[in-house]
Amino acid sequence: VITLDEDGKIITCNASGFSIMQVSPEDILEQHYEEYFTGTNTWVMEKIKRIEETQTTDVTMDADLEFGKEKLSVNLTVLPLISVEQKKLGSMIMIEDISSEKRMKTTMSRYMDPGIADQLLEDSEDILGGKSINATVLFSDIRGFTPLTEELGAQGTVGLLNEYFTIMVDCILSEGGMLDKFIGDAIMAAFGLPISHEDDEDRAIRAAISMINNLKSWNDKRHAEGKKPVNIGIGLNTDSVVSGNIGSPKRMDYTLIGDGVNLAARLESACKQYFSSILISDNTYKKLRGTYRIREIDCVVVKGKTEPVNIHEVLDYHSDETFPNLMGVVNHFKDGISHYRDKKWEGAVKAFNEALKLNPDDKLSQMYIERCELLKKNHPGDEWDGVWKMTSK
Secondary structure (H helix, E strand, O other), rough: OOEEEEEOOEEEEOHHHHHHHOOOOOHHHEEEHHHOOOHHHHHHHHHHHHHHOOOOEEEEEEEEEEEEEEEEEEEEEEEEEOOOOOEEEEEEEEEEEOOHHHHHHHHHHHHOHHHHHHHHHOOOOOOOOOEEEEEEEEEEOOOOEEEHHHHHHHHHHHHHHHHHHHHHHHHHHOOOOOOEEEEOOOEEEOOOOOOOOOOHHHHHHHHHHHHHHHHHHHHHHHHOOOOOOOOOEEEEEEEEEEEEEEOOEEEEEEEEOOOEOOOOOOOOHHHHHOOOEEEEHHHHHHOOOOOOOOEEEEEEOOOOOOEEEEEEEEEOOOOOEEEEEHHHHHHHHHHHHHHOOOOHHHHHHHHHHHHHHHHHOOHHHHHHHHHHHHHOOOOOOOOOOOEEEEOOO
């Protein structure tokens, strides 16, 4: 807070003012404001002159000031000082340094909807500090990306990724998700932080379905232009994760770490093995509030872990054309899995064949027929519990 007398001399300045402007009392007090607010800060002088003429308050939001070599973002208010007798006493200048808040908002807006960023800043929490929280993590990756880049070249690859990421990130942010990072052609996002909702698992599922649907529309456009389609896999897992600003003093990133993150990445990778576009863990499946077309496809131990986890395939993005007789296939597939886990190979093969009669393109049913034939020839033993061990990440 700075006060000027009726002649325009700087009479007082509080401690915050000295700090913001990086000056001592001797540097500024008794100076005329025209001598102090110069150079890039001349606009302040013009504001004061206008106030002297109009005697009305002027407020400027998110403006730039420069003191020393430091540029600041500020909210600046200039108001007239008038006595009870309506005599002009001078002016008052109030400078609010919002540089830190603006940097924080800019950083946060890279990860989430700007409206959520505003809400968090209003709550004034230390949201970038380390925090353990339950969240649903989403991983997605482009299939066959390396051959695609070799064909497109450097500029073509960058153009494709920018267009692709724009479509995918909109799907994530529209459901209140937080973009964590891009890892090459992969996307990592989370639902449930920094603001949690009762239906974060559903939000993540809806975002994944929207990503596949929007990808199809984009591929239709690419096909019309004579370009190759882009295919992706998506993995979702709900678990406790650690979030926070992680890195070195020279480079920090707000990110997530933990086993919950790793499993989501493993499920995304498993989409290739299971001929799927969206795979979710049992942790996510059990917390869903909505109704979706989902089938349980296996119980696996992912590489690097010892505990098995049930995994499910989300099929809601399909149409009657892309997956005919879907629910009939799902029911036969469910019977097949039940026989398979009971080591009743013949019954399992019969059920999977029934699924294939309804949809000959269901590669997952075909995979299970081949797996049953293999296990029939190489009996796994009485201790076998139906758990499949994944050997690749």
